[in-house]
Amino acid sequence: MLNTKRAGRIEPEPLEAVEGDYADDDEYLGYAEGFEIHHATCPDCGQSIALVADEEFLPQHALCLTPWNPFGLTVCAGTGRPASDALPTLGFASDEAQELEPVVHLALPQGLDWRTQPFSHVGGPGSRPVRTPAPAVLPQMRQHAQAA
8 A cells, every 4th residue: 555644844945035015104294294184173072083173073082980990981972073163272282283193193202102001090099999898697597507
């Protein structure tokens, strides 16, 4: 009978790198400069929201009901409202004076690493567990548990 198993392991041939029409990093920054971003305030929750110039509706954004429970987020009722209903953000009176490079909008400050930052709710009132007195155990229940 013939042996159908291969005698040795055959390594796949290495693939050659294909030179594509990929843009350099400088070109990506050029694309980012094409976006006009302005800030508006949501009329329902009062949060400042960054809007791209051609957005007609407010984007979906979260509403944190209490700063001591950041995991209880809900979607704000202002999501989907027309952008014309949004209030202008205070402090951004002149668009030319506040225009920053797109990289500044998208990056953290140089000395800030998001992985080393504590949660925002740690250390304030309500951040430590509340002690509650233990419920009193009735003597009848103890006797029943011992009999079993």
